[in-house]
Amino acid sequence: MTTAAPTDRVTLYYSPQSRATGTRVLLEELGAPYDLHILNMKAAEQRKDAYLAINPLGKVPAIRHRDALVTEQVAIFIYLADLFPQADLTPALNDPRRGPYLRWIAYYGSSFEPAVIDHFMKREPAPITQSPYADYDTMLGALEAQLAKGPYLLGEEITAADILWGIALSWTMMFGIVPKRDAFVRYSDRISARPAFIRISKADDEMAAQHAAAAGV
Numbered sequence: 578m579t580t581a582a583p584t585d586r587v588t589l590y591y592s593p594q595s596r597a598t599g600t601r602v603l604l605e606e607l608g609a610p611y612d613l614h615i616l617n618m619k620a621a622e623q624r625k626d627a628y629l630a631i632n633p634l635g636k637v638p639a640i641r642h643r644d645a646l647v648t649e650q651v652a653i654f655i656y657l658a659d660l661f662p663q664a665d666l667t668p669a670l671n672d673p674r675r676g677p678y679l680r681w682i683a684y685y686g687s688s689f690e691p692a693v694i695d696h697f698m699k700r701e702p703a704p705i706t707q708s709p710y711a712d713y714d715t716m717l718g719a720l721e722a723q724l725a726k727g728p729y730l731l732g733e734e735i736t737a738a739d740i741l742w743g744i745a746l747s748w749t750m751m752f753g754i755v756p757k758r759d760a761f762v763r764y765s766d767r768i769s770a771r772p773a774f775i776r777i778s779k780a781d782d783e784m785a786a787q788h789a790a791a792a793g794v
Contacts, residue, residue, distance in 0.1 A: 585610060586610045586611060586612055586642075587604065587609055587610065587611040587612070587640055587641070587642045587657070587660075588611070588612050588613075588614055588640060588641040588642070589601060589604065589611055589612070589613055589614065589638060589639075589640050590614045590616060590628070590631060590632070590637050590638060590639040590640070590641075591613045591614060591615050591616065591637060591638065592615065592616045592617070592618040592623065592637050592788075593780075593781035593782075593784040593785040593788065594781050594782075594785050595618065595637050595638075596636070596637065596638060596650055597637040597638035598744065598777060598778075598781055599638075599650070599654075599740060599741055599744040599745070600638040600640070600650065600653055600654070600657070601613075601638075601777050602740055602744060602771075602773050602774050602777050603654060603657055603658070603666075603737055603740045603741075604657065605773035605776065605777060606664065606666060606737075606740060606771070606773050607657060607658065607660075607661040607664040607666060607737075608661065608663075608664055609657065609660070609661050609664075615784070616628060616637060617788040617791060617792060618637075618788070619788045619789055619791075619792035619794050620788070620791065620792040623635045623636070623637060631646065631648075632648045634648070636648070638650060638653055639653075640653050640656070640657070642656075642660065649686070650685075650686065650741070651682050651683060651685060651686040651741075654682060654737050654738070654740070654741050655667075655679070655682060655737075657737070658736070658737035665734075666735065666736050666737040666740075667736060667737055668731075668736065674731050674732075674736075677730075677731055678730075678731060678736055678738055681723065681730050681731075681738050681742070682737075682738045682741060684719075684720070685738075685741055685742060685745065687709055687710075688709060688710035688711075688716050689710070689716065689720070689745070691709055691710055692710040692712075692713050692716045692717075693713075693749055693754050693755060695713070696713050696754060697752075697754045717755070717756075720742075721758055721760050721761065724760040724761065724764045725760045727760070727763070727764065728764075728767060729764075729767075730742065739764075739768060740768065742764070742768075743764060743765050743767065743768025743769065743774075744768060744769070744774070746761050746764065746765040747765045747768070747769050750762070750765060
């Protein structure tokens with residue numbers, strides 16, 4: 578983390594081995610100055626009043642930058658990548674890749690997440706005319722077809738969307754929620770081999786062990 582004026586720093590509300598891990602990796606990739614506000618989810622700190630005042634849903638990640646409080650993983654990724662354009666992880670507004678970039682970031686939150694949760698919980702999806710993701714196989718097929726073009730979502734250059742998706746696929750394949758198809762494995766391996774991912778994964782392992790010990794788990 579680099580040194581910057583307090584008003585320029587990002588505060589990340591964080592718990593290890595959670596969706597917040599991807600945001601921390603992104604901050605590292607961006608070279609952004611940030612501080613962690615750590616929550617021990619094994620001790621249910623995310624459900625206490627102090628954090629519910631930040632995010633009433635009791636979820637991480639959330640970030641604070643100057644006077645802006647941002648929740649929702651997709652919004653956080655868009656906000657941070659735009660905030661630090663010098664890292665070149667976001668297409669500019671006049672870049673023809675900007676629309677597809679936003680499409681695939683939004684696809685994660687609006688289609689992938691609800692589909693994999695339904696699949697994991699063994700719940701029948703809503704009828705296709707009401708389902709936000711059509712059906713599980715169609716949703717995954719569209720993603721697989723895009724990643725097969727490789728090496729990244731939008732071609733040869735990595736973007737913040739790849740950090741989001743690479744980490745998500747790594748976790749969901751690890752737990753058997755998403756099948757280990759070749760396109761997914763190659764893509765996930767490419768992202769998880771990056772130094773920022775390796776560095777934060779190691780820090781997460783250590784922090785998670787400390788949290789478990791503190792919570793008596």
